[in-house]
Amino acid sequence: MPCIAISTIANRQFRSILQHNHFKPLCRLKNVNQRQTFFDHKKATFTSWSVQEAAIQFSWTKLGLIAVGVPLAVYAYKCTMLVLFQNKLIYVPYLPPGSRQMQLDNTRVDKRMLCKKVHVWTPDGCKLAGIIARAKKSNEIQAELSGTSSWRDIDENDPVMIYFQGNAGTMLTRLPAFEHLLLHSTKAIPNLTIAGIGYRGYWSSTGRPFEKGLQRDALAIFDFVRQQFPRNPLYLYGHSLGGAVMLYLASHPHVQKEVRGIILENTFTSLQDMAAALYPQSWLPYKYLARSPYILRSRWESEKRIKDVTTPILFLSSVDDELIPQSQMMRLRGNATNAKFTTWVDFRNALHMNTYMQDGYLEAIKQFIDKTL
Incomplete structure (x- = not known):
């Protein structure tokens, strides 16, 4: 009986959290001003990010990948062309x-x-x-x-x-x-x-x-x-x-x-x-x-x-x-x-x-x- 009572109380608290939007799945909200709340399982805490903040974070990550990836791709391209077409570069x-x-x-x-x-x-x-x-x-x-x-x-x-x-x-x-x-x-x-x-x-x-x-x-x-x-x-x-x-x-x-x-x-x-x-x-x-x-x-x-x-x-x-x-x-x-x-x-x-x-x-x-x- 005590276990059933504790479980019932926990279920009521969990439903209350869902009803008050304290925890939602990770999804994009239509209203930019709304908040997205992410649950950190390791720290057992809730962190609230706006969609705008998430977009900014994504943009910096994307720019960083571009800044590193493009030079590496060009470098790899030059190396490949040198190996494959070296005779075209030496004898003209x-x-x-x-x-x-x-x-x-x-x-x-x-x-x-x-x-x-x-x-x-x-x-x-x-x-x-x-x-x-x-x-x-x-x-x-x-x-x-x-x-x-x-x-x-x-x-x-x-x-x-x-x-x-x-x-x-x-x-x-x-x-x-x-x-x-x-x-x-x-x-x-x-x-x-x-x-x-x-x-x-x-x-x-x-x-x-x-x-x-x-x-x-x-x-x-x-x-x-x-x-x-x-x-x-x-x-x-x-x-x-x-x-x-x-x-x-x-x-x-x-x-x-x-x-x-x-x-x-x-x-x-x-x-x-x-x-x-x-x-x-x-x-x-x-x-x-x-x-x-x-x-x-x-x-x-x-x-x-x-x-x-x-x-x-x-x-x-x-x-x-x-x-x-x-x-x-x-x-x-x-x-x-x-x-x-x-x-x-x-x-x-x-x-x-x-x-x-x-x-x-x-x-x-x-x-x-x-x-x-």
Whole structure:
């Protein structure tokens, strides 16, 4: 009986609480001025919040999640894009726009220069497109025999340079540099022939660029040029990414036996170092991802590879290079310990792409070829 009495009293008190709105389910009230009462089971107390206060509390929570979540989402997006599309960021044959659609016939070529399009096949089936250029001989200019003249009509003692380009554009966009080397009054390198063959995926070449692929291209290009000019003294020239490709080629013992010297212009030590140089900010993900051997697929570790080069090396370095710090070129020279000799030339007012226009550029190359020919 006492238990039943206590239970009856408790039920009456509970109904009284419900009737006076002291306890209600957690729901939104139509009247903003009404109060919502929440029961804290741990403390066994009632806390009263207005709907307006609850909305404010919810807004601050939502803003906090947005403030933290959006940067994290962008950071994750950048990391994902870097991993999935890194080759699109490293190799950019589509820049400047329209590069791959350029045609030699529609390109303005100096009439004093003979320029022919050639193709090279790689062992894995890629068809590489490029050009071979040289200055016309006096009889060719007078008789206007450019249509019948051949780039093979050179003396076997004349030097031949294999040019490896940077990561953008085509060999046609390098024609101003070629003309400078071949035609620039008396400072030009006499009787020089330049073979500029593009990588896979560049210009009208088939395939897609990646490190192993470009390495195969370099070997195929070298074999092609050597077959066309079996007795001529060969030189290798690499600019920017082309320097990394060329150093891979020059590190092979059988290539070194055939090459008189190599020329490096504004080249990096490795792509890992380039990621740190281009994105030094500690909050960006690029340099951290580049350190992983499982994420960065193209590495181009030229700082290690140059140790295997024994041929003479000419370093052409722009002091104000806006892309590749000059310190990386200095590190390459410091690691060229097995080279027969090295020559360093600074260009004080040059940027990454206009070294060939600077005073002393032609003289440096001419002296290097004269010394090694």
